[in-house]
């Protein structure tokens with residue numbers, strides 16, 4: 253079945269002639285000005301990346317020891333999830349001190365060394381910044397909960413209960429059950445969007461804002477290149493405390509009613525804070541703000557950039573990551589990102605520490621290796637900043653606990669068995685085929701190493717020219733060095749094809765690359781009828797680099813991915 257239409261053929265012909273007609277580029281070619289444009293950002297979950305002191309938990313020194321690996325992979329920046337002192341209820345997202353390092357991850361000196369060593373390798377370090385809440389052990393909260401009159405009394409979200417004693421309203425924690433916890437010392441409830449041990453700060457209090465902004469200055473002075481802003485849409489709640497309506501009948505994984513979050517998420521005041529944060533980071537040139545922005549649609553995502561590009565540079569495009577494997581769906585997501593973000597640069601990703609790994613989500617157990625290459629190509633070849641998660645490059649998959657006794661992430665206990673928690677996507681990095689996959693010499697690691705590590709690991713894949721790891725390396729190199737991929741226009745082509753997603757990247761000098769992705773398990777033939785036009789393979793999951801293919805008849809195996817230079 254020919255899958256590329258005549259409409260495409262005429263477009264390709266024109267591309268070959270150096271003209272673009274009927275295929276309006278929806279974003280124009282521009283060389284990256286800032287380091288983060290076109291960058292590859294690599295997320296590290298420090299507990300699970302590398303442990304060199306044998307306690308079974310990763311730490312900062314472990315990251316420093318593997319910088320050469322990250323450089324060779326081609327990453328421009330690492331985002332490290334929180335390593336501040338923390339009771340570790342939410343494995344670091346419950347911060348007890350914003351200006352120090354948890355001893356199990358190292359010291360400030362280890363941190364400074366990591367930043368300095370990374371800099372030598374042209375890798376920047378991005379911190380995770382949790383502004384929405386602190387740990388309940390943070391001195392601010394300890395003071396705040398102690399009375400209604402202390403100096404920090406208004407630093408958190410305190411409210412009286414309902415007459416008769418219940419919580420102020422029906423709001424639910426994202427992690428299950430009521431979002432309100434009673435504090436006998438104040439005879440009041442505090443609000444927590446997440447765990448009980450993560451009380452929400454009161455962002456309407458200017459003292460809170462300036463205390464947090466000062467901590468961000470502290471880290472920027474230490475050389476961090478920016479922040480990933482945790483749960484940034486959760487900062488404000490409805491001052492009238494209106495009950496959330498029921499979103500749909502039934503109960504969620506925690507057995508609670510399914511409510512909207514219209515009064516607790518993405519309130520307009522968030523944008524005031526985002527503007528302040530941008531002004532703050534602008535005090536330090538070259539800093540970037542990444543947002544954890546789970547939003548209902550592209551219009552809300554667009555707002556995160558700010559009407560005058562004065563908010564986040566890189567809000568995560570969660571519209572892109574969680575979709576069925578469908579050419580039509582991803583085409584429309586790419587189109588939205590190109591046309592609806594007011595020129596903002598999309599931040600695409602598939603994997604992170606909160607959601608099942610893409611290998612597991614998208615795999616069909618038959619074509620997993622090909623699907624992983626298709627996703628890698630889809631992540632690295634459009635006009636975007638690309639965000640990846642440790643282990644994605646070697647094809648790590650989820651290893652969810654089988655028994656509630658083994659669960660470490662509290663939501664997996666609260667929601668068992670419907671919600672097994674996030675342990676599965678946080679297992680130790682697989683470095684080699686040795687003990688604990690080379691992650692640690694400990695007898696037991698904090699989470700078990702996933703099965704299959706003997707063959708799926710950095711050492712084995714480095715040696716295998718056909719491995720996923722080597723595919724990623726080649727792809728990232730291409731993304732950086734190829735003029736069309738680095739800075740070219742993006743244009744979708746053959747937009748009616750249900751099976752194959754295709755687009756071009758075209759540099760200012762006319763150099764044009766064609767990206768073709770077969771989203772089906774069956775072979776497809778792309779017929780361009782483009783007057784004998786050819787493409788030289790730059791990188792493909794099925795044809796050799798340098799090999800010339802005919803655009804009249806490009807045979808794609810199931811889930812085949814192709815990047816070629818149009819000739």
Ligand code: GLC
Nearest residue numbers: 342345382446482483605606
């Ligand atoms: C973010 C983090 C997640 C954490 C939550 C609460 O969603 O990515 O891991 O549990 O915030 O801080």
